[in-house]
């Protein structure tokens with residue numbers, strides 16, 4: 001079947017696709033969105049019970065400015081929606097050693113102070129006094145930022161889709177883009193594996209970690225890695241409820257560990273690791289948490305949250321990140337395929353920016369000036385950026 005008449009066809013309905021769809025619709029465009037579904041897609045990165053929303057980005061002032069604008073956006077969404085999906089219980093970031101210049105936490109702390117945020121510095125005693133679930137003495141430095149927290153991410157995507165449908169955005173589930181349709185060297189649509197054809201003035205590719213399947217040229221600048229996520233059921237749930245507990249990072253540059261307070265609906269404690277991860281093909285490889293991942297988790301819990309050492313793991317997931325080698329987003333017109341715009345990448349950390357992603361992507365589609373877009377333009381990434389190091393942008 002053929003579908004036509006769209007100004008913009010968005011391929012992929014994760015947070016990039018759904019936020020762009022709403023913004024472009026508000027700018028007056030006729031929008032179609034396709035995704036294999038069901039929506040939100042269970043394997044999409046955006047589909048999870050929660051994601052960290054934080055201001056801290058080391059010394060990177062642009063990301064902090066974007067996170068500030070996003071925080072305002074999350075608060076506005078909370079006020080406008082029937083049920084708040086952003087839980088602003090703060091973020092605790094701690095280190096095993098004293099914070100030092102050049103370190104992620106130190107630079108984040110200094111930049112946040114410089115930009116007028118009020119952080120509470122924590123030493124070992126204050127950490128375990130204020131947040132009793134933490135093992136006394138393991139972490140000796142850090143801070144608590146009362147701004148930020150976490151968003152119920154899968155439900156946020158669901159909400160954006162519902163809002164989009166009210167605004168006549170056409171969501172087509174069970175449609176998987178298989179190839180681009182080109183006429184006179186211009187992309188004019190996509191053909192799906194299911195046999196349909198969708199035509200539009202512009203095709204906007206928002207397929208996250210699947211982007212390299214349709215655009216193999218992106219394999220030179222993007223990699224897909226799987227990283228483990230665990231849900232545990234604490235025996236003392238009250239220890240993990242705000243205000244005695246908040247979203248946290250635990251010496252994250254060195255360890256990769258970050259996590260969340262008890263989930264308000266699921267009643268679980270979610271903890272995840274963002275490290276080197278295992279290279280995975282987003283479609284071909286199985287997504288299985290390995291026994292050694294669980295051993296590392298148990299060691300971390302013994303060192304950090306002793307009451308969780310024997311807590312049953314009730315769910316595990318390997319989330320496949322689609323990251324650019326420099327961990328920045330990739331939002332631009334394809335330089336060699338007119339009619340095609342790509343918005344993806346930098347995906348270890350994009351969810352928090354949901355309230356500003358739509359306007360970033362829409363400005364790229366329209367070719368409008370945007371002070372933040374230069375960082376995310378089409379670029380060449382050297383081999384040095386591809387080092388197998390733990391990521392700088394965790395959660």
Ligand SMILES: Cc1cc2nc3c(=O)[nH]c(=O)nc-3n(C[C@H](O)[C@H](O)[C@H](O)COP(=O)(O)OP(=O)(O)OC[C@H]3O[C@@H](n4cnc5c(N)ncnc54)[C@H](O)[C@@H]3O)c2cc1C
Nearest residue numbers: 012014015016045046052177208319347349350351352395
């Ligand atoms: C474990 C984990 C933890 C994270 N934690 C955080 C965090 O705490 N804070 C934070 O800010 N960010 C976090 N992130 C990053 C964040 O989740 C991602 O940056 C973001 O969700 C990526 O959104 P996306 O729309 O690009 O991709 P996705 O959400 O993966 O969406 C892509 C969509 O494209 C669809 N698709 C794929 N192929 C096709 C095709 N051929 N045709 C049509 N549709 C297709 C898929 O079905 C999917 O719905 C985390 C990521 C992971 C993996």
